[in-house]
Amino acid sequence: MQPRRAIIISKLFHFCRQALSAKEHIDAHSATVGTLDEPVIIPRSEHGISRSQFSPNALKVLYRLKDGGFEAYLVGGCVRDLLLGLQPKDFDVVTNATPEQVKKLFRNCRLIGRRFRLAHIVFGREIIEVATMRGHHEAQDSKNNVSQSSEHGQLLRDNVYGTIDEDAERRDFTINALYYSIKDFCIYDYANGVAAIKGRRIELIGDPETRYREDPVRMLRAIRFATKLDMSISSATAKPITELADLLAHIPPARLFEECLKLFLGGKAEANFHALRQYGLFKYLFPALDKLLDANPGGQEERFIAQMFANTDVRINGDKKVTPAFIFAALLWFPLLERCQLLMQRDQLPHFEALAAAMNQILSENAQHVAVPKRFTLGARDIWHIQHRFDKRGGQRAYCLSQQPRFKAAYDFMLLLVDSGQEDLKELADWWSAYLNADVNGQKMMVKALGGNNRPRRRRRSGGSRNRNKPKGESQ
Ligand code: ATP
Numbered sequence: 001m002q003p004r005r006a007i008i009i010s011k012l013f014h015f016c017r018q019a020l021s022a023k024e025h026i027d028a029h030s031a032t033v034g035t036l037d038e039p040v041i042i043p044r045s046e047h048g049i050s051r052s053q054f055s056p057n058a059l060k061v062l063y064r065l066k067d068g069g070f071e072a073y074l075v076g077g078c079v080r081d082l083l084l085g086l087q088p089k090d091f092d093v094v095t096n097a098t099p100e101q102v103k104k105l106f107r108n109c110r111l112i113g114r115r116f117r118l119a120h121i122v123f124g125r126e127i128i129e130v131a132t133m134r135g136h137h138e139a140q141d142s143k144n145n146v147s148q149s150s151e152h153g154q155l156l157r158d159n160v161y162g163t164i165d166e167d168a169e170r171r172d173f174t175i176n177a178l179y180y181s182i183k184d185f186c187i188y189d190y191a192n193g194v195a196a197i198k199g200r201r202i203e204l205i206g207d208p209e210t211r212y213r214e215d216p217v218r219m220l221r222a223i224r225f226a227t228k229l230d231m232s233i234s235s236a237t238a239k240p241i242t243e244l245a246d247l248l249a250h251i252p253p254a255r256l257f258e259e260c261l262k263l264f265l266g267g268k269a270e271a272n273f274h275a276l277r278q279y280g281l282f283k284y285l286f287p288a289l290d291k292l293l294d295a296n297p298g299g300q301e302e303r304f305i306a307q308m309f310a311n312t313d314v315r316i317n318g319d320k321k322v323t324p325a326f327i328f329a330a331l332l333w334f335p336l337l338e339r340c341q342l343l344m345q346r347d348q349l350p351h352f353e354a355l356a357a358a359m360n361q362i363l364s365e366n367a368q369h370v371a372v373p374k375r376f377t378l379g380a381r382d383i384w385h386i387q388h389r390f391d392k393r394g395g396q397r398a399y400c401l402s403q404q405p406r407f408k409a410a411y412d413f414m415l416l417l418v419d420s421g422q423e424d425l426k427e428l429a430d431w432w433s434a435y436l437n438a439d440v441n442g443q444k445m446m447v448k449a450l451g452g453n454n455r456p457r458r459r460r461r462s463g464g465s466r467n468r469n470k471p472k473g474e475s476q
């Protein structure tokens with residue numbers, strides 16, 4: 001639907017001065033959000049965004065929709081990020097075509113999602129997500145237009161289609177309700193998002209409590225956008241978070257895993273960690289660790305996790321690879337040690353068995369909150385196992401260990417433990433650092449110098465050994 005009355009503001013970055021200061025603008029706006037159906041329209045000459053900044057595939061999608069007789073806009077994060085001078089992570093398109101109509105226009109289209117039915121247009125590794133404009137979820141008129149809420153007010157399905165101004169009201173934050181039209185190249189700002197960008201404020205559209213109840217993940221998103229964009233969460237948007245944090249318990253663990261990746265792999269993991277703790281949200285992601293952090297404020301657990309996230313940020317911002325296995329291994333390390341101790345003391349299990357049982361228990365308990373896929377939990381297990389093998393260095397053991405695929409990650413993990421204050425590991429970590437820097441002869445000398453204590457125990461085997469032909473020590 002075209003806006004009833006368009007307000008064209010001549011200078012994008014002067015418009016607050018012409019009307020209200022950014023703060024007054026935001027305050028005035030927060031009194032009227034939810035009824036805003038007259039967008040601020042920023043013409044092409046004023047917003048500084050050009051089509052050359054878009055992904056060529058996103059442009060193809062926009063033009064195909066337009067030529068098919070539909071409305072088509074870039075929306076959300078990509079418009080916001082381009083206005084902020086940032087490189088968008090992805091390009092999302094919104095249209096008045098239904099998912100089925102979109103599918104007819106693109107051979108490379110697949111329809112996904114139950115909760116939100118969406119079209120994915122696939123161009124090799126790039127996917128352009130095309131959403132149909134959402135309407136008010138109270139309006140359920142046909143069997144295709146479905147919305148459904150849980151007893152907590154959470155939207156379980158939101159497939160009621162609507163107009164662009166209704167779609168804007170359904171979006172989460174004011175800075176995310178900006179639409180770039182392929183028809184006239186203007187930006188349509190439905191919720192005073194440009195003023196919020198200028199005021200560097202994260203503010204929900206509509207009543208914050210209702211919006212968090214509809215989708216509690218918005219609490220995590222508020223934090224993520226605040227740290228990513230270096231903005232602050234407005235007081236009305238921040239206030240209900242602590243009280244409503246427990247709504248996260250109703251979110252499927254697979255979705256929380258996806259959110260964790262966004263929180264921890266976006267280059268702002270350390271800031272997100274502190275903010276999640278501050279708002280009482282961390283507890284619903286990693287309850288066992290949260291308890292340990294509460295019990296020992298400023299202690300080794302906290303230093304270890306903060307340092308791990310700080311290192312992760314440095315790697316991400318330096319375009320280096322980060323494996324989620326390392327992050328989850330670290331997040332569950334102290335709960336694992338605690339459980340292992342318990343099983344040894346209470347159930348009198350030997351260390352090796354207690355460790356194996358503790359790994360299974362901690363991983364399956366964690367999966368009730370954050371469903372970490374097996375490919376990462378396997379990696380975390382390897383990193384944990386290797387921690388318990390670092391001191392067994394005699395014969396060929398040091399060499400064999402250093403050849404394990406996860407050795408480097410496990411070694412970094414040990415250094416992190418030392419850095420966060422685990423003094424008793426320092427000597428061992430220094431030995432390994434020197435070993436890794438030494439040449440083959442140097443390494444042999446180092447192992448020899450360890451003396452009798454580190455000599456591998458000979459195993460008595462009955463019958464033939466599978467390792468009969470291997471060099472001494474390699475069978476361990
Ligand atoms: P980024 O991609 O940089 O993480 P984004 O704002 O593009 O940020 P997406 O998750 O890609 O975030 O979502 C695209 C847009 O969809 C958002 O900008 C917002 O308008 C809307 N959106 C996403 N998730 C929600 C939600 N939970 N509630 C309401 N609107 C949402």
Ligand code: MG
Nearest residue numbers: 077078090092
């Ligand atoms: Mg996006």
